[in-house]
Amino acid sequence: xxxxxxxxxxFPDVATALTEESGFPGLxxxxxxxxxxxxxxxxxxxxxxxxxxxxxxxxxxxxxxxxLFTEQFVISHSLKKKxxxxxxxxxxxxPWQLKFDSDFAQVIRECAAPRKNAAGTWITEEIIHNxxxxxxxxxxxxxxxxxxxxxxxxxxxxxxxxxxxxxxxxARITDASKVxxxxxxxFLKTNGVKMIDCQQExxxxxxxxxxxxxxxxxxxxxxxxxxxxxxxxxxxxxxxxLCSFHKIP
Numbered sequence: 718x719x720x721x722x723x724x725x726x727x728f729p730d731v732a733t734a735l736t737e738e739s740g741f742p743g744l745x746x747x748x749x750x751x752x753x754x755x756x757x758x759x760x761x762x763x764x765x766x767x768x769x770x771x772x773x774x775x776x777x778x779x780x781x782x783x784x785l786f787t788e789q790f791v792i793s794h795s796l797k798k799k800x801x802x803x804x805x806x807x808x809x810x811x812p813w814q815l816k817f818d819s820d821f822a823q824v825i826r827e828c829a830a831p832r833k834n835a836a837g838t839w840i841t842e843e844i845i846h847n848x849x850x851x852x853x854x855x856x857x858x859x860x861x862x863x864x865x866x867x868x869x870x871x872x873x874x875x876x877x878x879x880x881x882x883x884x885x886x887x888a889r890i891t892d893a894s895k896v897x898x899x900x901x902x903x904f905l906k907t908n909g910v911k912m913i914d915c916q917q918e919x920x921x922x923x924x925x926x927x928x929x930x931x932x933x934x935x936x937x938x939x940x941x942x943x944x945x946x947x948x949x950x951x952x953x954x955x956x957x958x959l960c961s962f963h964k965i966p
Contacts, residue, residue, distance in 0.1 A: 722748035722776075728762055731778035731932065743779035750774065751843055753850045760875050760882050761943055763936045765916055770841050780932035783915040783922055785883075787906035791926035792899065799892050800899060803862075814863040815900045817951040821852040824859035824871040828885035840885060848884075851875065858951055860901040862893050869893040872901060874913075879942040881905055882914040898925065900953070908948045912938055 720729055726748075734745040745764060751774050759765060759776060768775040792800070806813035825848060829840035851857035861871040870893020872886040881901075886894035905913065914935075915927045 719744055720746050722746050722750065724750050728759065728764055728776065731763055731936065734778045734780070743777045744775060745778050746776045747773045748776070751847050753847060753854060753856075756847060756851060756875075757856065757877065760877055760880075761939075763914075763932070763939050765882065765914075766844070767839055767916075768841075769839055777916075778932060779917055781918070781929035782932055782935040783918045783927050783929050784935060785902070785913040785915055785922070785925065785927040787902050787911055787913065789926045789928075790899065790902045791924065793924075796892055796895050796899070799896055803896060812865045814866075814953075815897070816861045816863060816953050817904070818852070818858055819861060819863075820868065821857065821859040821873065822849060823868055824861060824873050824887075825849070825885075827868065827871065827887045827889075828873065830887070848873070860897045860904075862897045862900070864890070870895075871897045876905075876910075876948060877943055878947055879908075879910050879945040880912065880914070880939060881910050883916070895925070904951075904953075905948075909945070910948075911942070 719735065720726075722728070729746055731745060734743050735741045751766060756766070762778075763782070764776050764778050766774055767777050803813045803815065805811065807815065822845075825840065825845050829838045829845060831838065848857050852859075856877065857873060857875055859871055859873040862869045869890050870886070870888040872883065872894060874884045875882040886898060888894035902913070913927075915922045918927075918929050
């Protein structure tokens with residue numbers, strides 16, 4: 718059994734989340750409130766929503782937690798080539814552009830679009846509506862790769878203090894989401910963010926350098942950075958994802 722949260726009920730201690738034996742490891746609570754204030758409170762406590770259409774809002778705190786340390790982002794050989802190509806394009810007025818927050822609404826809808834071998838999406842209209850509100854408040858952000866003024870790939874997430882909580886990525890061309898992520902990682906790294914929350918463990922995230930950490934370690938880091946001064950300016954001018962990874966020639 719998990720608790721049902723009414724509008725003003727606080728979240729339970731994350732240590733009470735269901736374990737592997739339940740079949741729903743990390744499930745903490747359920748309810749109907751997905752307001753911006755509820756979402757902000759959730760992220761501040763290391764909790765995130767994940768549910769499907771026609772389900773109540775399900776709240777999770779997984780253990781272990783998949784995270785990407787910005788210092789440990791992995792750039793493959795093919796991604797390195799793409800980054801160099803885009804870096805040259807940006808500095809010569811070519812067709813490629815890297816941006817933040819130029820079209821958050823399109824990014825989240827692209828992330829919600831049907832994908833191969835997937836029955837549906839967890840990014841419901843309710844999610845889209847309330848994360849757009851968070852974007853309007855300056856809390857939710859998108860990172861974007863554009864080609865000839867067409868959105869080619871991107872990602873979005875939540876930034877509070879010096880912590881970024883990644884939510885979803887999409888790509889319309891090969892490596893586009895990885896390029897957008899590299900753009901984000903460099904920006905966050907230069908602005909004092911050491912960890913990106915990736916929520917759940919996948920082989921794709923692992924290939925980019927993400928690792929699982931204990932929930933207690935994740936929440937200890939969260940407490941240290943969540944109340945630090947937030948990033949106030951999200952600009953892409955003169956940003957080159959390749960430049961921050963000095964080991965890459």
